[in-house]
Amino acid sequence: MTYAKTGWTTLADPTRRTIFERLVERPCSVSELASALPVSRPAVSQHLKVLKDAGLVADTPSGKHRIYRVDQAGLAALRTELDQFWSKTLAAYKLAVEQPPEEQ
Amino acid sequence: MTYAKTGWTTLADPTRRTIFERLVERPCSVSELASALPVSRPAVSQHLKVLKDAGLVADTPSGKHRIYRVDQAGLAALRTELDQFWSKTLAAYKLAVEQPPEEQ
DNA sequence: CTTACGCGTCAGTGATGACTTACGCGAAAA
DNA sequence: TTTTCGCGTAAGTCATCACTGACGCGTAAG
Known part of the structure; x- marks a missing residue:
């Protein structure tokens, strides 16, 4: 089992998370984001590409600008991922707690 | 705002996630885990240390063995982290969708 | 007491990823 | 048409991290 670039792993990076x-608050351009973060504009661009590849954001051209916004489908997929992780984890954990392993 | 080593970032690594x-399924020793994974025993030991530092697992000595198990308090904290992330994200997103930014 | 086992840690290696500067292309402004 | 702006990408650098083999300590087995 491998863990592809999902929402979870993509958002584990502090800069991408920020x-x-x-973008959850409101759509932004690269320059807007870059002016609010302690990294360069190409770094923001690179992170946005990763977020886009993970399906978490989408962009649309607007004149010279490209506006990035949260992708609702990607948000839903992230929610599903979190829910599935939790359901699976809780189920397995409860099973393990309720049935201690037999003495071997 | 920085993102410390929390459950989220800790579990973004595929090996640690596995x-x-x-451990969610049942408590294990280092050797048990190492025999089931494609990495060496010291690597497993190092990952367990990271999981322990993040509060996700705890260990108890059992003869020569150390048995690692999921820390219920850490599980609860992870659940809280996921819930808080989601609540905040949904609230901000709904606010953004409902009130498009004024023309500036 | 001696030997074997489990495992934490150290030191070293190599890959990866985050960042930077520079470049070039497309769109808007002049 | 020319200049300016926004931005994606290339190439390079550096820090971090995941991994390995070796070592040494504590516990159990002989």
Whole structure:
């Protein structure tokens, strides 16, 4: 079992997490995001590409600007991922707690 | 705002994620885990240390063995982290969708 | 008491990823 | 048409991290 670039792993990076949370508040351009973060504009662009590849954001051209916004489908997929992880984890954990392993 | 080593970032690593999921199923020793994973025993030991530092697992000595198990308090904290992330994200997203930014 | 086992840690290696500067292309402004 | 702006990408650098083999300590077995 491998863990592809999902929402979870994509958002584990602090800079990407911050970018995503700003886009949750409202759509932004690269320059807007770059001016609010302690990294360069190409770094923001690179992170946005990762977020886009993970399906978490989408962009649309607007004149010279490209506006990035949260992708609702990607948000739903992230929610599903979190829910599935939790359901599976809780189920297995409860099973393990309720049935201690037999003495071997 | 920085993102410390929390459950989220800790479990973004595939090997640590797998180790954690195995411990959810049942407590294990380092050797048990190492025999089931494609990495060496010291690597498993190092990952367990990271999981322990994040509060996700705890260990108890059992003869020569150390048995690692999921820390219920850490599980609860992870659940809280996921819930808080989601609540905050949904609230901000709904606010953004409902009130498009004014023309500036 | 001696030997074997489990495992934490150290030191070293290599890959990866985050960042930077520079470049070039497309769109808007002048 | 020319200049300016926004931004994606290339190439390079550096820090971090995941991994390995070796070592040494504590516990159990002989």
